[in-house]
Amino acid sequence: MHAGQLAHKVTFQQPTNAVDDYGQPVPGGFDDVATVWAAIRPMGSSERLAASQMQSGQTHVITVRHSTALAAAIGSWRIAYGARTFGIVGLPRNPDEAGRWLVFDCVEKVNG
Numbered sequence: 001m002h003a004g005q006l007a008h009k010v011t012f013q014q015p016t017n018a019v020d021d022y023g024q025p026v027p028g029g030f031d032d033v034a035t036v037w038a039a040i041r042p043m044g045s046s047e048r049l050a051a052s053q054m055q056s057g058q059t060h061v062i063t064v065r066h067s068t069a070l071a072a073a074i075g076s077w078r079i080a081y082g083a084r085t086f087g088i089v090g091l092p093r094n095p096d097e098a099g100r101w102l103v104f105d106c107v108e109k110v111n112g
Contacts, residue, residue: 006037010062011080012070030078034070039063040081058089062104066094070102078109085109 016029041061062079064070071092079086086106093103 005039006064008038008040008081009035010038010040010064011035012073012077013080014073014077033073033077034067036064036067036070038079038081057107058105059108060086060106062086062106064102064104066099066102073102073104079104079106 012033012035013030014033016026016031018026018029020026039062041063043059043061071094073088073092075088075090077088079088085108086104087109089105089107093105095101095103
C-alpha cells in the first residue's frame with residue numbers, strides 16, 4: 001500500500017454516550033473519533049463468497065494508516081464517507097504486524 005492509494009477522506013464514528021433527562025441512553029447518535037485518508041475497495045466475487053459463508057455480509061475493505069485510536073474500533077463503530085456509511089465487521093487487522101496499516105472489513109449500509 002502506498003500513501004497515494006489513500007484517496008478517500010473518511011470519518012470514524014462511535015455511538016454517542018448521550019442520555020436523556022431520565023438518564024436513559026439516546027439511540028442513534030454518533031460522535032466523530034477521527035477523520036483520516038483511506039483506501040476503499042469493494043470486495044471481489046471470491047472474497048464476497050467467502051464472506052457470505054461466514055455470514056458477515058461484508059461488501060468493502062477499508063485501509064488506513066495505523067493509529068492507536070482507530071485500533072480500538074469495534075463493531076458498533078461506523079465509517080462515514082460522504083453520504084455513504086460503512087458498518088465495521090469484527091476488529092481491525094494489522095496485516096503486516098508492523099503497525100503501519102489497519103484494515104477494516106465493512107458492510108455498506110443503506111440509508112445511513
